[in-house]
Amino acid sequence: MNGFEPWLGDVTVSEGLWRFARSMDVQSDPYLRDHVVEGLPVFPAAYLVGLMTQAAHRVLPHLQVQGVRDVRFIQAARFKDHRGLTFAVTVKPSGTAPGWLPVEISSSMAPPRAGLPPILRTHASGEVLLGVPEAPPGRFQPLDFSGAADYAELYALPREIQHGPAFLAGLRYRRPARDQLLATVAPPGRPQLGWRPAPDAPGWPATLLNAVLHVAFSLGVMSSERTVLPLALESARLHAVPPGEVQVWARRKTSQEGRHVFHVASWDERGQPVGVFQGFAVQEVP
Incomplete structure (x- = not known):
């Protein structure tokens, strides 16, 4: 763990479903303090994609993450009232598309008052492609940014x-x-x-x-x-x-x-x- 990157939690595997879960707040993930929207720390959308690729790679560690597709950012993960979230990243290999793993990220939050159910949200979903390394395409022309x-x-x-x-x-x-x-x-x-x-x-x-x-x-x-x-x-x-x-x-x-x-x-x-x-x-x- 470091102050810049998110990390997955403990994993459980049941009936082919991989579930990585951990609690998250501004103490465990201090980078959240540096991404504030309308006064509240918010988990960045690009970091959701990063967690998707981490989870898929953990399921198939012998392959390389090559791409993602059909990523939807459904609901922002906001941190308020000093309450943390229990983040869950789930992967279930479907076998329908070779190399593509469907991934979903959700969370639960303690209710504001005792006796109420926890607050459940889905934050993102998509598919991650894993495979053997490929040769990159042609080169780009490096640009001179002096004076920019x-x-x-x-x-x-x-x-x-x-x-x-x-x-x-x-x-x-x-x-x-x-x-x-x-x-x-x-x-x-x-x-x-x-x-x-x-x-x-x-x-x-x-x-x-x-x-x-x-x-x-x-x-x-x-x-x-x-x-x-x-x-x-x-x-x-x-x-x-x-x-x-x-x-x-x-x-x-x-x-x-x-x-x-x-x-x-x-x-x-x-x-x-x-x-x-x-x-x-x-x-x-x-």
Whole structure:
């Protein structure tokens, strides 16, 4: 465990269902204090994806996490009144699609008064692809970000969301067009350790996912001039976890009735592909 990455709980296996469960609060997971929405710590959507990949990798540790698809962010996990959540990540191999594992994340919270039932919520669902390592596609052209604007100004948008050190991954940005945003991101608060909390850590680093997707989130806020909340991620492929800086390109593909859909690509300083994210959808908050 560290102050930047989420971690799975104890596992039980029954009738093919794997269930990882643990209690979670701002003491056990201090990074929550650095992601505050309207005054309350909120579990980041990208971290939900990270937990999905961790769980799937624990089920099939001999394979590599290659992608995710059909991810839905159903309900935010908010932490209030100093009450913790019991987080549960469940995986049940279906056998219908080779390599794809369905994953769901839910939680329970103690009721506000004795005698009431616990508060149950489902936060996210999706599928994780595992397989043998594949050769990455062609190289990207590394960009020169000298003279670009400081990404810190994007963390101030929108006012309803505050980010602390655990999430300050963005370094520089450029907006070449209204529907595009280019940025450079780096491991937040721990450049000497890179993106992974440990070399053998399962799944995808949540900090890397969050840093890359935050570029699209920032573009959504800049485009709509409103707070936006994540809805879905159509698919994603992570080709490699680089040691240092990552260059990110986000493009808004569609915008209709307050719903924005983005395509995001990322690569390292040598132009080697890092990850490609298709159909990252956000919704404007009235």
